[in-house]
Amino acid sequence: MFKQKLTRVVKNVDGTLGCMLIGFDGIPIESVFGGEAMPHMNAVAVELSNLLDKFRRLQIYEVGEVNEVSITLGQVTALARVVAEEYLLILALDANADVNRGQTMLRLIAPYVEREMM
Template sequence: MFKQKLTRVVNNIDGAIGCMLIGFDGIAIDSVFREAEVPQLSAISVELSNMLDKFRRLQVYDVGDVNEVSITTGNITTLARVIADEYLLVLALDKDADVGRGQTMLRLISPFVEREMV
């Protein structure tokens, strides 16, 4: 269902490793990898969902919404974007990839993924 959108992201960014749609509970809904699945991406995705969930709870303190985060570990930069308040689009990029293009691609497909979720 979401594979086409995730595949479009991975195919349109040189250096993309994979793209996942996960819930804030850390459970993957769908994923696409350029080559073999990267086990570290699942672990990083779960941690990013936990971190973003904590930021969401900080809204009580009027810090504003956190819609997007990135983290670099070793040679992988991972971007995460909140979708429909319950899910995350997670994109893993290698060290030479264009992070700005990755952010743009996640922003572009977000409304389409969100629409498919209803």
């Protein structure tokens, strides 16, 4: 059900390595890869979900909600966007990719994913 939207992101952002939807519990829901599968992407996704969960706990200090983060690991940039409170859209990009385009695409598909999750 989500594969179509993830595929759209992969096809519309040059340099995309993969895009996935994952729960904050670390369980992947769906993933699409630009070329060959990235076995370590699941591990990165789980760590990003842990990191975002820690930021979410900061809300008790009234610093505001964290909706999006990016992290660069070597030659890969991973973008993560919170959707439907309990899930993350994660986009892995190579060093030459347009990060702003990736962020925009995640923002565009996030409402669709949220509607489907409810």
